[in-house]
Amino acid sequence: MSRLVIKAWAKTLRRSLSERSVADVVGLLSMILGEAVDEGLFGSNSCRNPRLNSGDQPERPHAEADEVTALAERTPAGNPVLIVTAAYTGMRWGELAGLQWSRVDLDKQEIRIDARDGALHEPHGKLHLNPPKTPAGVRTVHLPTFLAEQLAELAVREADRAVRVHRPGRRPAPPLHFRRRVWLPALQGDTTLGWAPIKPHMHFHDLRHTPKTRLIEDGVTEVLQHKRIGHKFRGVMGVYSHVTRPMVDAMLAGLQARCEQYGSKTL
Structure with a gap:
């Protein structure tokens, strides 16, 4: 060979x-x-x-803040929270799809991605809650105020459900189902409703590019950028750089300001 x-x-x-x-x-x-x-x-x-x-x-597309709002507004009830949370946190599909309310602390305004069952995986066509994709995926995701408030509203209505798809006793909806029924129609638009297409070839995973790009625009330190989206920060900087609360607060202020500028659908 x-x-x-x-x-x-x-x-x-x-x-x-x-x-x-x-x-x-x-x-x-x-x-x-x-x-x-x-x-x-x-x-x-x-x-x-x-x-x-x-x-x-080819460079992958990312969604602008107004496009995120438009996509969320085009999705059925229960789905806007997924779009907005993905676009403002950088969480992976599996991390969102398997997210349980017990891991959402609305008082502290944070989501905990657990090391044991922090993500939904689909090995051999069967859905299971397992560890995140990588060890770096185990993290605390801090929420801007607007997103914590929207999650609180959703929690009142659907406290017995996971944030997105997993209800006790029911089989979670697979990614392909979401893509066909929710994601692609939102991207393709609907002329009868006055909805123009929004980057029709964009994948849901490309929403991870959106918060990363916004964090760069806002001057967020690189170590926090990596921590935010669940990537390991390699090299000497990764060893000696650490995330502090002032860094997190500054980042959240930037995300809150962006939402207030462009708006976000109430979930």
């Missing part, structure tokens, strides 16, 4: 998988081959550091 063969295989994988998934698959193969080398089954690991060339990747 030559390095050229591995690179050609990776190129084939890209036809149906994301770059991250391709990297994970190739990385797993490298680990397996590495073990085989250690056991004397192979002379070398031809998959070690293959330097995969993914080519130029």
Whole structure:
């Protein structure tokens, strides 16, 4: 198995998988081959550091604040909270879909993403509450006042439900169901209602680009940016930089001001 063969295989994988998934698959193969080398089954690991060339990747879209409001207004009851929370917190789909009210502290205005069952996953077509995608996903997500108030209103109406989809005794709605029934119609618009299309090729995951971009605009420190969206801050800065309450308060003030400028649907 030559390095050229591995690179050609990776190129084939890209036809149906994301770059991250391709990297994970190739990385797993490298680990397996590495073990085989250690056991004397192979002379070398031809998959070690293959330097995969993914080519130029198109820039993913992100939603502006007014577009977030418009998308939320186009969705059925119970769904606007998902759109707005995703766009202002950077939480992943699984973190939102599996979020339980017991993890939402409205007095402290924060959401806790638990290390044991902080995200909804769909392995082999079955939905389960499991740990977040990465260890960095275990975090406290601080909420601007407007979002805490909207969640409080929703909690009064649906206290027996999860924030989004999971009701005790019922099977949670899968991501594909949400995409077809809620997300795509909101993006595509409806001429009879005067709704113009909003970036029809935008994925729900692209809403994670929105808060990241806003935080950069507001001058939020990089360590808090990473913490906010559940990414590990690597390198020396990641070791010696820490999030403080004044940093969080300044960030929340910026998010609150943005909402007051563009408005947000009452949930």
